[in-house]
Amino acid sequence: MVVGAGIAAAVGPQVYLATIGLFVLPIAEDTGFSRTTVTGAYSVAAVGMALGMLIVAQVVDRFAARYILVPSFVLFASSMALIALVPPIAPIYFIPCFFVGFFGGGTIVPATRAVVSWFDNNRALAIGIVTGIIGLGTALAPVLAGALIDSVGWRLAYVGMALISAVVAVTMITVFVRARAERHINGRLVKETQVAGRDVSLELPGLTIQEAVRTRQFWRITLGLGLVGIVVIGLQVHLVPMMTDRGLSDAQAASLLVIFGLSSLVGRVVGGFIIDRVHGAIVGPIVMLAPIAGLFFLHPPFTSAAVAVAFIGVAFGIEGDLLAVLITRYLGTRNFGRILGPVQAAFLLGSAFGPLLLGLGYDTWGSYDPVIPVLMGVLVVGALLIATLGPYAYPAIDGFDQLAARDELAASTVLSDIAGSSDSSSSSGRNHSHVHG
16 A cells, blocks of 8 residues: 555656756747746646645545546646647646646545555654655656656657656556545445444544634644745755756756655655654654755755755655644544645645745846745744644554554544544543554
């Protein structure tokens, strides 16, 4: 399940988003677009993805994962292939970029929900492995994109990437991916099933979306991680042109994207292991401040720039683990998909300002330098929001992972008991004790 979800996601929207930096100069030279226009495709795709996530979030807790994931991946790949056909007219260029994001949004939340359903004790590590595989895809995608651009040009490069994405993702999903205790009728999930003539509830503990948006944790998670996204995504998209402007060769600047991907891979896996053992409100602020150190060293020689990018990549990786974990620990899993969708949408909308901010800074002052102090201040605010989240409302259940591996419906019974006790308790006392499976 973890490997299948990870590989599918690795050839999903990240293939497009992680390689935009390599397409900036070829597209600008071919079409006459400015850097702001070309990198603006990221912002357009991010808006599309946010809208797609908001729509999918309304159905993800009601339908089986594959019924959402397969069509989403096929339509995402088709949209990416259509970029090859755009003329040198900016509004038309942005149309397929928007749908790359829109349909790409449908590939994220259902897969995350499926993974979370199987794990509690090692939830962050499971998410870390999935996002680590995505990190590997982020690291390898620029190598693939660069080779395709050099051999067949930027237009056919998008077609090739789209074909790889569709074939690999659909295969992984149909063979490996489903949620724990997923019972459905024609794709629509049911809340109860029967085992040996006995009714088994599939209800999950947690807040409804209406209850979640009234908590301070919902807004601090959303704003805190969204602000960090502004910085990290902006730097990722502009990294290649920024470092060539500062004196690195094209090859050295492109290799920094590989370092970014590999360091984010390390951050995701190691971060997941740590977050399962150290409170997220402690780990989060520490790693969210790490890019500030990186920004001081983001200049030639290549060694200094590589260290800086590694700091930024590690923070990006651990942040990917934090989002889903913090939601499940503070808001529960009952409406996980409906909550995660808007939060990730807000994250993406926030990150859309990063490339735009850096692009406008370059076009206005002829340099990225005046924007850097602003990015540092944004990181500090984001770290403070996560540091003040408070204790977990839904801590891990002792022995859950082993029980789910042996008998996924028995694990459902444990969760439905907690859901029932949470419903009967007062809204001010949602903490529950650990349950031994």
